[in-house]
Amino acid sequence: MINDRKDLSAVARRNDHSREELKELILDAAWDIVAVNGSESLTARGIGKKIGYVPGTIYNIFPSMEVLHLHLNARTMDMLFEKLEKTACKKNGTFEEKLFQLASSYIRFSEQYQPFWMTLFTTDIQECKKNHSWYEEKIERIFEPLNTILKQYLRGKDARQIEADSYILWSSVHGLVYLWVTGKASYLEAGQGQRRSGKKALETAIRLLISTYVAGISARKITV
Amino acid sequence: MINDRKDLSAVARRNDHSREELKELILDAAWDIVAVNGSESLTARGIGKKIGYVPGTIYNIFPSMEVLHLHLNARTMDMLFEKLEKTACKKNGTFEEKLFQLASSYIRFSEQYQPFWMTLFTTDIQECKKNHSWYEEKIERIFEPLNTILKQYLRGKDARQIEADSYILWSSVHGLVYLWVTGKASYLEAGQGQRRSGKKALETAIRLLISTYVAGISARKITV
DNA sequence: AATAATATTGAACAATGTTCAAAATAATAA
DNA sequence: TTATTATTTTGAACATTGTTCAATATTATT
Numbered sequence: 001m002i003n004d005r006k007d008l009s010a011v012a013r014r015n016d017h018s019r020e021e022l023k024e025l026i027l028d029a030a031w032d033i034v035a036v037n038g039s040e041s042l043t044a045r046g047i048g049k050k051i052g053y054v055p056g057t058i059y060n061i062f063p064s065m066e067v068l069h070l071h072l073n074a075r076t077m078d079m080l081f082e083k084l085e086k087t088a089c090k091k092n093g094t095f096e097e098k099l100f101q102l103a104s105s106y107i108r109f110s111e112q113y114q115p116f117w118m119t120l121f122t123t124d125i126q127e128c129k130k131n132h133s134w135y136e137e138k139i140e141r142i143f144e145p146l147n148t149i150l151k152q153y154l155r156g157k158d159a160r161q162i163e164a165d166s167y168i169l170w171s172s173v174h175g176l177v178y179l180w181v182t183g184k185a186s187y188l189e190a191g192q193g194q195r196r197s198g199k200k201a202l203e204t205a206i207r208l209l210i211s212t213y214v215a216g217i218s219a220r221k222i223t224v
Numbered sequence: 225m226i227n228d229r230k231d232l233s234a235v236a237r238r239n240d241h242s243r244e245e246l247k248e249l250i251l252d253a254a255w256d257i258v259a260v261n262g263s264e265s266l267t268a269r270g271i272g273k274k275i276g277y278v279p280g281t282i283y284n285i286f287p288s289m290e291v292l293h294l295h296l297n298a299r300t301m302d303m304l305f306e307k308l309e310k311t312a313c314k315k316n317g318t319f320e321e322k323l324f325q326l327a328s329s330y331i332r333f334s335e336q337y338q339p340f341w342m343t344l345f346t347t348d349i350q351e352c353k354k355n356h357s358w359y360e361e362k363i364e365r366i367f368e369p370l371n372t373i374l375k376q377y378l379r380g381k382d383a384r385q386i387e388a389d390s391y392i393l394w395s396s397v398h399g400l401v402y403l404w405v406t407g408k409a410s411y412l413e414a415g416q417g418q419r420r421s422g423k424k425a426l427e428t429a430i431r432l433l434i435s436t437y438v439a440g441i442s443a444r445k446i447t448v
Numbered sequence: 449a450a451t452a453a454t455a456t457t458g459a460a461c462a463a464t465g466t467t468c469a470a471a472a473t474a475a476t477a478a
Numbered sequence: 479t480t481a482t483t484a485t486t487t488t489g490a491a492c493a494t495t496g497t498t499c500a501a502t503a504t505t506a507t508t
Contacts, residue, residue, distance in 0.1 A: 015474070015486065044465065054488055056467080065465065122346055125407050140410050167411045168400065168433045175399020176392065183349050186364050187391045208448055209392045216440030224432055239455065239505070268496065278457055280498080289496065 023061050023071075025051045030072055031116075039115045039122075069123045070135055076116040077138040080109050081145075088145035095153040099210045102146055103173045107202065110181050121178070146170050154217070164224040169213055176206055247285050247295075249275045254296055255340075263339045263346075266293075293347045294359055300340040301362040304333050305369075312369035319377040323434045326370055327397045331426065334405050345402070370394050378441070388448045393437055400430055 017025060029050040033042050044055040044065060062068040087105040088098075110117045129136070147166040154162055179185035180202045188201045241249060253274040257266050268279040268289060286292040311329040312322075334341045353360070371390040378386055403409035404426045412425045 043463080045463085055465085056489080057487065059466070060486075121402075121406065121408070129407065136410055139408055143411065163411070164429060164432060165436075167409070168396075168429055168436075171399040171403050171409065171429075172392075172396030172433065173399070175395040175397070175402065178399065178402070179395050182345065183353065184345070184363055185391070185395065186360055187367065187387070204448065205388065205392050205395075208388060208444075208446065209396065211446050212389075212392075212440035212444045213436055214440070215443035215445070216436035216438070219439035219443035220432075220436045221439070222432065222435050224428065243455095267494080269494085279496085280458080281456065283497070284455070 019061065022053075022057070026058055026061060026068070027071055027075065030068065031075065034072070034115050034119070039119050066124070067132075069119060070132060072116065073120050073123055074135065074138055076113060076120055077142060079113070080106075080117075081138070081141050083109055084142065084145040088148055095149075096210055096214055098149050098153075099146075099169070099214070100207055102149065103177075103206050103210065104203070106173060107177055107199070107206075110177050111199075114181065118181070143167060143170055158223070161224050165213075165217065169210070172209055172213070173206060176202065176209065243285065246277075246281070250282055250285055250292070251295055251299065254292065255299065258296070258339050258343070263343050290348070291356075293343060294356060296340065297344050297347055298359065298362055300337060300344055301366060303337070304330075304341075305362070305365050307333055308366065308369040312372055319373075320434055320438055322373050322377075323370075323393070323438070324431055326373065327401075327430050327434065328427070330397060331401055331423070331430075334401050335423075338405065342405070367391060367394055382447070385448050389437075389441065393434075396433055396437070397430060400426065400433065 026047055029047045030042055033046055033050065042065075044058050047058055048055045058065075058068070062071070083105055084102060087102050090098075090101070093101065125135070143166060146169060147163060150162045150166045150169075151159075154165075176185075180188050180199075188198070188205065250271055253271045254266055257270055257274065266289075268282050271282055272279045282289075282292070286295070307329055308326060311326050314322075314325070317325065349359070367390060370393060371387060374386045374390045374393075375383075378389075400409075404412050404423075412422070412429065
């Protein structure tokens with residue numbers, strides 16, 4: 001009967017799992033809960049129940065639920081980065097087409113992993129800035145795939161200029177996607193009149209954004 | 225001693241305030257609390273204490289704290305709209321300069337009313353879609369000032385095209401501002417190297433965005 | 449003056465994050 | 479082997495939160 005998790009009278013120091021295993025267990029359970037029931041239903045008690053531990057145990061691994069959220073976000077960002085990089089590496093298509101495919105990947109990701117993706121932006125990052133520099137590095141990485149594409153197609157241009165453009169372009173696409181996902185862009189929804197509606201409208205808008213911005217890169221007068 | 229709010233034994237049906245007055249009282253108090261202590265510290269009990277009522281009273285006026293948030297957001301959007309409209313109506317400056325001034329107003333607003341502005345994007349809008357169509361109208365209004373400027377300077381172009389461009393441009397600016405305010409844009413912060421840092425960097429980026437997009441409007445090949 | 453309507457309360461409920469002393473077990477030393 | 483130390487895990491508690499609702503005191507009406 002020793003180390004049997006079903007035996008609730010056997011208390012303390014079960015040591016079924018190392019700290020690292022426990023961390024994975026907790027994050028896996030948390031991920032499941034958010035995937036099934038949304039991010040508002042992620043609680044310490046819920047995680048505990050799911051892995052056969054008590055809420056307090058979670059605080060042995062994470063100092064607070066907020067930090068746990070940061071680690072969930074880390075997983076989300078890793079997945080997003082992988083997806084973007086895969087898309088950026090494909091060898092076919094024109095410049096604009098590649099840019100659109102990257103944006104398209106971002107759209108799909110925001111749909112497919114909506115609650116996780118939303119949490120990226122609702123988690124307060126202030127505490128994170130103090131102790132978790134790895135977090136900011138993961139953020140920066142998200143901008144890289146676009147930067148790579150721009151470098152490839154704008155050879156010869158100033159590196160700083162390219163960096164600025166990729167940052168601006170990415171933030172712009174993000175702005176459109178964000179307002180779309182959160183439903184704060186009625187422009188993209190109203191099916192009335194000659195407007196397209198929903199995702200199609202978003203894709204059209206993003207195509208136009210990319211087309212216009214790329215044309216502007218050659219035509220504009222000022223630089224960074 | 226009748227109707228004296230200090231007399232706590234005088235209970236029920238004080239009728240010091242009409243429902244409408246109470247609504248204003250509650251929202252005023254809520255606004256103060258958020259302004260001083262941030263939006264996380266906005267609680268039904270806190271509001272009640274501040275106006276000399278009990279938490280339950282708030283539920284006579286608002287069906288839930290979430291709806292109260294929507295009404296706070298309404299105030300925020302009204303103020304933002306006023307500010308943007310004022311800026312858009314000024315008669316001086318070139319096209320690009322006017323666009324930048326509008327964006328600049330948005331930046332200032334997001335700084336000055338940060339917690340209120342943030343709440344606009346953290347409040348879940350789903351419930352609102354059911355019963356509060358006035359809310360979506362307030363959102364739509366935010367896009368109008370930019371639309372007005374574009375119409376003014378792009379006379380002769382297709383109205384639908386202009387609407388699309390103003391929507392895209394506004395969302396793009398918003399994307400940049402949002403990532404800046406929430407601290408998720410390390411590009412705008414790293415003071416290292418030759419990058420500008422902080423607000424100056426944001427302004428530079430937005431200037432470049434506007435410049436590039438406007439140049440692109442004339443140079444691009446596809447339209448909506 | 450009696451009755452109906454209603455604004456307001458106070459107390460409760462369930463759920464949350466979080467803390468921490470106590471307990472049980474593993475690791476180590478004697 | 480036995481005793482001691484160190485560590486993991488618990489369970490119970492605390493403070494807050496949103497929210498509900500019967501009871502009550504006041505106003506309005508008949």
